[in-house]
Amino acid sequence: MSIAIKTTDLSRAFADSGAKDKNFWALRDVSLEIxxxxxxxxxxxxxxxxxxxxxxxxxxxxxxxxxxxxxGYNVDNEYEKIRPIINMVSGGENCGYGILTVAENLWxxxxxxxxxxxxxxxxxxxxxxxxxxxxxxxxxxxKLSTGMRQKMNFIRGFVTDPKILFLDEPTLGLDVNAARxxxxxxxxxxxxxxxxxTVILTTHYMQEADEMCGKLAIIDHGRILANDTPKNLKKQxxxxxxxxxxxxxxxxxPQILRTLPGVSSFAHSVLNEQGLIEMIFNLxxxxxxxxxxxxxxxxxxxxxxxxxxxFTLEDAFIKLVGRRLSGGEGDTL
Amino acid sequence: xxxxxxxxxxxxxxxxAYVRIVGVNREPSWLIFELFFPLLPICxxxxxxxxxxxxxxxxxxxxLGGAMTAIWMNVLWGMAAxxxxxxxxxxxxxxxxxxxxxxxxxxxxxxxxxxxTFFRVIITFMIGKLIFGIxxxxxxxxxxxxxxxxxxxxxxxxxxxxxxxxxxxxxxxxNILTVFMEPVFFLSGFYFPVKTLGYPLGALASLIPITLxxxxxxxxxxxxxxxxxxxxxxxxxxxxxxxxxLYLAGAKYLLKxxxxxxRREGRLTLRWQ
Ligand SMILES: Nc1ncnc2c1ncn2[C@@H]1O[C@H](COP(=O)(O)OP(=O)(O)OP(=O)(O)O)[C@@H](O)[C@H]1O
Ligand SMILES: [Mg+2]
Numbered sequence: 332m333s334i335a336i337k338t339t340d341l342s343r344a345f346a347d348s349g350a351k352d353k354n355f356w357a358l359r360d361v362s363l364e365i366x367x368x369x370x371x372x373x374x375x376x377x378x379x380x381x382x383x384x385x386x387x388x389x390x391x392x393x394x395x396x397x398x399x400x401x402x403g404y405n406v407d408n409e410y411e412k413i414r415p416i417i418n419m420v421s422g423g424e425n426c427g428y429g430i431l432t433v434a435e436n437l438w439x440x441x442x443x444x445x446x447x448x449x450x451x452x453x454x455x456x457x458x459x460x461x462x463x464x465x466x467x468x469x470x471x472x473x474k475l476s477t478g479m480r481q482k483m484n485f486i487r488g489f490v491t492d493p494k495i496l497f498l499d500e501p502t503l504g505l506d507v508n509a510a511r512x513x514x515x516x517x518x519x520x521x522x523x524x525x526x527x528x529t530v531i532l533t534t535h536y537m538q539e540a541d542e543m544c545g546k547l548a549i550i551d552h553g554r555i556l557a558n559d560t561p562k563n564l565k566k567q568x569x570x571x572x573x574x575x576x577x578x579x580x581x582x583x584x585p586q587i588l589r590t591l592p593g594v595s596s597f598a599h600s601v602l603n604e605q606g607l608i609e610m611i612f613n614l615x616x617x618x619x620x621x622x623x624x625x626x627x628x629x630x631x632x633x634x635x636x637x638x639x640x641x642f643t644l645e646d647a648f649i650k651l652v653g654r655r656l657s658g659g660e661g662d663t664l
Numbered sequence: 665x666x667x668x669x670x671x672x673x674x675x676x677x678x679x680x681a682y683v684r685i686v687g688v689n690r691e692p693s694w695l696i697f698e699l700f701f702p703l704l705p706i707c708x709x710x711x712x713x714x715x716x717x718x719x720x721x722x723x724x725x726x727x728l729g730g731a732m733t734a735i736w737m738n739v740l741w742g743m744a745a746x747x748x749x750x751x752x753x754x755x756x757x758x759x760x761x762x763x764x765x766x767x768x769x770x771x772x773x774x775x776x777x778x779x780x781t782f783f784r785v786i787i788t789f790m791i792g793k794l795i796f797g798i799x800x801x802x803x804x805x806x807x808x809x810x811x812x813x814x815x816x817x818x819x820x821x822x823x824x825x826x827x828x829x830x831x832x833x834x835x836x837x838x839n840i841l842t843v844f845m846e847p848v849f850f851l852s853g854f855y856f857p858v859k860t861l862g863y864p865l866g867a868l869a870s871l872i873p874i875t876l877x878x879x880x881x882x883x884x885x886x887x888x889x890x891x892x893x894x895x896x897x898x899x900x901x902x903x904x905x906x907x908x909x910l911y912l913a914g915a916k917y918l919l920k921x922x923x924x925x926x927r928r929e930g931r932l933t934l935r936w937q
Contacts, residue, residue: 343930390761391927393927393928442675443764
């Protein structure tokens with residue numbers, strides 16, 4: 332598989348407004364290889380450097396040091412070869428002209444890419460339908476709601492059929508349904524394309540990243556902290572399995588379970604109002620669970636509930652970054 | 665530039681022009697602002713000459729100057745300063761992102777409002793004819809037209825050079841444009857023959873293509889024109905050709921250079937500067 336994007340020690344400094352000769356590094360030594368034909372996620376808290384990276388790759392900003400190749404072309408001096416084959420959509424952007432309708436605005440942007448009008452209009456019609464925006468095709472865009480406008484921006488990114496597409500928080504402002512449709516649309520677009528399409532996606536929504544991205548980079552303070560498939564990231568974090576077991580607590584001494592073979596860590600707390608004790612086990616192997624259950628049964632206590640804890644991307648993120656991803660709406664999506 | 669590139673840029677020009685053409689149709693009140701109000705200062709100058717019993721050709725100079733003012737304003741505010749708004753609205757980011765040349769965007773803007781500018785020019789001349797009874801003595805329609813086109817070409821190129829500063833600056837570039845407006849009205853002799861300024865100032869004023877364009881057109885269109893000539897028409901046309909080429913090359917260079925600096929300094933698409 333060939334490489335869509337390759338960066339080597341990519342760094343970007345901005346003049347620090349506080350101290351005069353001091354630089355502030357928005358990106359530091361980022362080395363990435365993004366294969367063609369995948370959705371690649373950039374996950375990180377506010378100010379991590381995601382947009383900065385996307386701006387460099389989309390030829391709007393130059394690196395301070397290091398190198399970035401997009402489709403094999405250097406962003407520094409071969410940007411004219413990159414622009415025809417990329418596009419970008421940012422959440423909350425406000426593009427176009429209020430005096431034109433949705434369809435006219437989209438048409439205008441296709442013309443900047445030299446697409447023949449007939450071909451462009453057919454494509455716009457299709458995409459408006461997919462995004463449930465057909466009935467607004469002839470509405471002036473100053474009369475659209477925020478979400479509708481975001482859908483239009485989103486269509487603008489696809490209508491030029493780019494090889495590489497940058498999506499910077501594209502579902503910002505969309506309702507739950509629209510966000511879900513959007514994610515499905517992107518996934519299908521990459522999957523069903525006749526030539527390989529690559530999407531670079533930044534998001535604050537864990538679920539979005541987990542669900543859509545073949546590979547993910549977790550980024551904070553301008554540095555890449557991890558870079559793997561969501562599955563591997565979760566596995567790395569777990570380092571074993573974890574169970575929660577609830578037992579009726581009268582006279583039960585949980586300490587006797589601590590020393591069972593295979594239990595690597597153990598914690599317990601009393602859930603008074605339910606008359607239960609809750610124990611959380613980290614096990615080095617699954618077979619230890621049988622020993623725990625056996626022990627509890629042999630003491631004639633009854634188990635009310637056993638739950639295997641699934642590690643989420645959020646757990647991996649917290650471990651790597653040291654804090655939750657700000658916002659946290661990812662949980663409710 | 666390959667054929668493909670050319671077609672891409674022509675499509676882009678048309679699409680950007682379309683916004684303005686449609687805009688005028690959808691908001692007819694624009695026409696009043698664009699057509700009616702700018703006529704007032706022209707008329708007041710004309711009445712001053714009339715009350716002084718100046719030769720009627722002087723009224724013609726004012727009318728011609730007024731018509732060219734419309735074009736200069738279009739380039740200044742409709743093209744160069746427009747980049748300020750495009751930057752604030754976020755469209756500039758998309759113009760930079762797309763493969764079309766920045767020049768095509770700018771030409772599209774100017775041509776888009778060229779439609780209403782054209783009406784303004786026509787109406788100005790009609791007023792000159794009907795209210796002030798001006799008569800033309802055209803020496804050569806060919807050269808008159810050629811001078812007009814050359815002037816437009818040079819002015820567009822100058823406008824593109826000015827627009828390039830908006831790739832780097834916001835409000836500062838805006839202020840520079842404001843500085844350009846009134847002194848240009850004075851220097852370029854919109855309302856009086858530039859010869860009156862004397863040679864040194866006249867030569868300086870000639871850097872603004874409208875100055876020589878107006879002077880040449882006066883000579884070609886009015887009986888009294890040659891009497892007030894700053895330079896011979898042929899010389900002026902040659903200088904206009906040189907200015908057009910110079911400004912076009914300058915615009916191409918500056919647009920590219922300032923885009924690069926903007927990318928380097930992180931200011932290309934920075935808003936609220
Ligand atoms: N033009 C600029 N000049 C100075 N500093 C900048 C500029 N652009 C970005 N920065 C700084 O670089 C850092 C990274 O910003 P960036 O926009 O890349 O973050 P992000 O990961 O996209 O954050 P968010 O999730 O909030 O969108 C921030 O500290 C920001 O203030
Ligand atoms: Mg961002």
